[in-house]
Amino acid sequence: MTDSDKPTPQELVERLLDLLDVKDHGGDRFEGRRKIGGVGRVFGGQVIGQALASAERTVPADRPVHSLHAYFLRGGTRITRSTSRSSAIWMGAAFPIAASWPAS
Numbered sequence: 001m002t003d004s005d006k007p008t009p010q011e012l013v014e015r016l017l018d019l020l021d022v023k024d025h026g027g028d029r030f031e032g033r034r035k036i037g038g039v040g041r042v043f044g045g046q047v048i049g050q051a052l053a054s055a056e057r058t059v060p061a062d063r064p065v066h067s068l069h070a071y072f073l074r075g076g077t078r079i080t081r082s083t084s085r086s087s088a089i090w091m092g093a094a095f096p097i098a099a100s101w102p103a104s
Contacts, residue, residue, distance in 0.1 A: 022057075030053075032054075034046075
């Protein structure tokens with residue numbers, strides 16, 4: 001790769017934001033895509049980012065994220081798109097609780 005082939009920092013940020021933008025399929029279903037040119041398993045940080053983006057869309061806009069807890073129960077696969085379900089499972093006075101999990 002030559003210097004002229006390297007993306008600019010702005011292009012890298014745009015690619016990351018595009019990757020983390022999940023497609024809303026209505027209700028609690030969302031779809032994320034895989035990094036262009038990605039090989040092998042899906043990077044866990046990408047899965048977490050897409051799950052967070054999905055969960056964020058299930059709560060009111062005035063309730064920002066302040067905490068994230070996650071467990072990786074299985075390794076990622078080589079699929080090109082991942083589907084997940086996200087839902088606000090509790091709407092408290094101080095904060096809501098939203099959850100994301102793989103869609104079957």
